[in-house]
Amino acid sequence: MKHIVLLTGAGMSAESGIKTFRDADGLWEGHDVMEVATPEGFASNPALVLDFYNQRRKQLFEVEPNQAHFDLAALEKDYQVSIITQNVDDLHERAGSTNVIHLHGELLKVRSTGNHNKIKEWKTDLVLGDTCEAGYQLRPHIVWFGEDVPMIEKAATICETADILVIIGTSMQVYPAASLMHNITKNTPIYFIDPKPNIGSSDNITVIKLPATQGVTQLISLIKA
The missing domain is CATH 3.40.50.1220 (TPP-binding domain)
Incomplete structure (x- = not known):
């Protein structure tokens, strides 16, 4: 075979x-990719990044x-x-x-910021305060630029x-x-x-x-x- x-x-x-990853102007859904798709962006404004992926996750349930x-x-x-x-x-x-x-990575998974091997399924919004069993904040299971x-x-x-x-x-x-x-x-x-x-x-x-x-x-x- x-x-x-x-x-x-x-x-x-x-x-x-x-939508494709980036529009012609270099923005992703209106955001600079460096703000929402880098470890530095997450460290600078984690709430913004989490909300960004929450919106992408919601969109996924609207398409086939x-x-x-x-x-x-x-x-x-x-x-x-x-x-x-x-x-x-x-x-x-x-x-x-x-x-x-x-x-x-995958939109419908998240992982621990303390251990990248701790991955779990996730279909709802992810917010600050959502943590793994060890107490580390969860983040989108997405490979960001620089990772x-x-x-x-x-x-x-x-x-x-x-x-x-x-x-x-x-x-x-x-x-x-x-x-x-x-x-x-x-x-x-x-x-x-x-x-x-x-x-x-x-x-x-x-x-x-x-x-x-x-x-x-x-x-x-x-x-x-």
């Missing part, structure tokens, strides 16, 4: 109504997986499928995908076993996630799905210049041809 590895980013969830999410989940009938996502939503899982790695990406080594190992690599809705500009496409073996077919691709087709790269829902439909027809 062929192993398809998918690297997904903000464009994967955009058609579900989740789009057809591309469901189509990727359906691939598991005929292929070994591994999804490595930069997204912090749970739309891949809700669509039925069973092997998903979140490089940048290590704990799942990157596992993701790299998975990419090494790919028979097909698919990149959907990410410019592959954010490191270390962007380095993953270099972990595949030479001549592995790559499919790049994005309405505004920043790379061109080559011997082993097929660019599909479409949004995720249309692009995944075309992908499936190509790999099953």
Whole structure:
């Protein structure tokens, strides 16, 4: 059974109504990312940061997986499928995908500020005073700028076993996630799905210049041809 590895980013969830990470002006939902997506921002104004992610979490319950999410989940009938996502939503899982790695954390989880391995499910608002069993404030289980990406080594190992690599809705500009496409073996077919691709087709790269829902439909027809 062929192993398809998918690297997904903000464009994967955009058609579900989740905004991409940053708008053209560099703001995320009206906030400077340095205020809401760095350890320094959290230390400076933890209440602001907690409220920011509370709003993102609420939004997640207002959206549904789009057809591309469901189509990727359906691939598991005929292929070994591994999804490595930069997204912090749970739309891949809700669509039925069973092997998903979140490089940048998950909105529906929180962790202790005293022990990053103390992680728990969390679906309601997180406020100052919410603590772990040891008394440390809980924080969003999100990888902020300047923090290590704990799942990157596992993701790299998975990419090494790919028979097909698919990149959907990410410019592959954010490191270390962007380095993953270099972990595949030479001549592995790559499919790049994005309405505004920043790379061109080559011997082993097929660019599909479409949004995720249309692009995944075309992908499936190509790999099953």
